[in-house]
Amino acid sequence: MENFALLLVVAETALLLVAVFAIVFVLRRMRRRLAVPPGADDAAPFAPASAPTGGWAEIARHFPAGHGPAEPIARRATIAIGAVRWKNCVDFAAGAIGLRMTVKVPLLGALGRPPVEIPWSEIFDDGPERLYWAEARALTIGRPPIARIVVTADVAAALRRRGHLAA
Numbered sequence: 001m002e003n004f005a006l007l008l009v010v011a012e013t014a015l016l017l018v019a020v021f022a023i024v025f026v027l028r029r030m031r032r033r034l035a036v037p038p039g040a041d042d043a044a045p046f047a048p049a050s051a052p053t054g055g056w057a058e059i060a061r062h063f064p065a066g067h068g069p070a071e072p073i074a075r076r077a078t079i080a081i082g083a084v085r086w087k088n089c090v091d092f093a094a095g096a097i098g099l100r101m102t103v104k105v106p107l108l109g110a111l112g113r114p115p116v117e118i119p120w121s122e123i124f125d126d127g128p129e130r131l132y133w134a135e136a137r138a139l140t141i142g143r144p145p146i147a148r149i150v151v152t153a154d155v156a157a158a159l160r161r162r163g164h165l166a167a
Contacts (some may be wrong), residue, residue: 017091035118036156054147055082056113063098065115070095073158076104080150087132094162095099098121125156125165137165147155 059081070093078087079101092102098119105111118141126138128144129150137156141147151159159165 028065034117054141055084058117059118059141059147060114060116062142063116065100065102065117066095066097068095068097070100071162073099073162074152074155078131078152079155081147085132092151092158094159094164096141099159099164120164138163 073092073094075091076088077090077092078085079090089103089105091102091104093102095117096150098117100115100117102115103111103113122142124140124143126140126148129136129138131150131152135153136150137153139149139151141149156165
C-alpha cells in the first residue's frame, strides 16, 4: 500500500509538470505570435505598450465614411483589425480622400458597423504579416496609432498599384 501511495504521488507530480510545461509552451507561442519583443513590459505580456488596440468602432469614431465617389479595389476581402478577423466580408474602395471600408456580411448586412474612410495620410505600411497562413501586409492607422489592420497581399498590391502604399 505504501508503494502504491508513493507511485500515486510520483504520477501526480509528473502530470503537474506536464501541465506546467504545456501552459508555458502555449504562452510562449502566443507571445511570439503577437510579436512582443523580448524584455517588453511583463505587466501586459501579450501586447506591447505601443500597440494600437482600437477596433472597427474606434476607426469609425475617428474616420466616418464620406459620400464622394470611390473606385472599388476589392470585394469580400478578409482582414484583421486587432484580434478580430473579418473573413470574406469587407469591401474596399479608393476615394479621393482615402481608403473606404465597408462590412457586408451575407444575410446579416453591416452588423452595426458603419462604413469608414481612412485618409491616405493616416495609413502607414508596417511590413509583411500572415493572415490565415497567407502573405499579407500590416497597416497602422493614424499617428499616434489608433488601430492595426492586416490586409491580404492582393488588397495591398491594389493599393500599391494606385500609389497609396510604398513599394
